[in-house]
Amino acid sequence: MIVIGLTGGIGSGKSTVSESFVDRGAILIDADRIVKELQRPGAFVHSEMVKHFGQGILNDDETLDRQAVAEIVFSDKDRLRQLNEIVHPPVNREIRRRIREQTDTDNLLVLDIPLLVEGILAGGPPRYIVSGILVVDTPSELAVQRLVEHRGFAEEDARARIKAQVSRERRLELADFVIDNSVKLNELESQVALAFDWAKTLPDTDPTPEPAEESH
Secondary structure: OEEEEEEOOOOOOHHHHHHHHHHOOOEEEEHHHHHHHHOOOOOHHHHHHHHHHOHHHEOOOOOEOHHHHHHHHOOOHHHHHHHHHHHHHHHHHHHHHHHHHOOOOOOEEEEEOOOHHHHHHOOOOOOOOOOEEEEEEOOHHHHHHHHHHHHOOOHHHHHHHHHHOOOHHHHHHOOOEEEEOOOOHHHHHHHHHHHHHHHHOOOOOOOOOOOHHHOO
């Protein structure tokens, strides 16, 4: 198997790129989707979040009000740390499990992790082993426009989310391949085709080991 890390800032259009990879035969492991699966009512992560942040983060049907959670954590580093401590370990375990399932295959895995670069910059052993990093790059002003027009963000909130992430420049420094998603769709598809061909030339990826504290 070959595993590539796909990342980019909020509003960069990673989903469009990942869908194009899937259309070409790649297998997508989407961290955000896994988070949502583990946050369904009745799941451990859901229960722990309610315990720490209160009933105010729930909709009437007991599902999480994600906007309410965002308003609590993104302006408070301590609360954000608490959220990460609740969510990240089970999500990481599930991602590693899905990678291990593909170990003896010839498949190309696209690991879509929004904070992949932040994890690398934090130092220490990598959470996941990848053969290459693909960055979807979009100018900040265009990302703000997309968040406001297509995802219903207030402009101030969109800018705050972008500012809270690692800088665009640092993300590009760590990229092995960059897709410019400020272009028209047909031009984007041409870049995706080149990126897919690049990914298929990468060396096989060793299975991601279990960290000692989570291996039992």
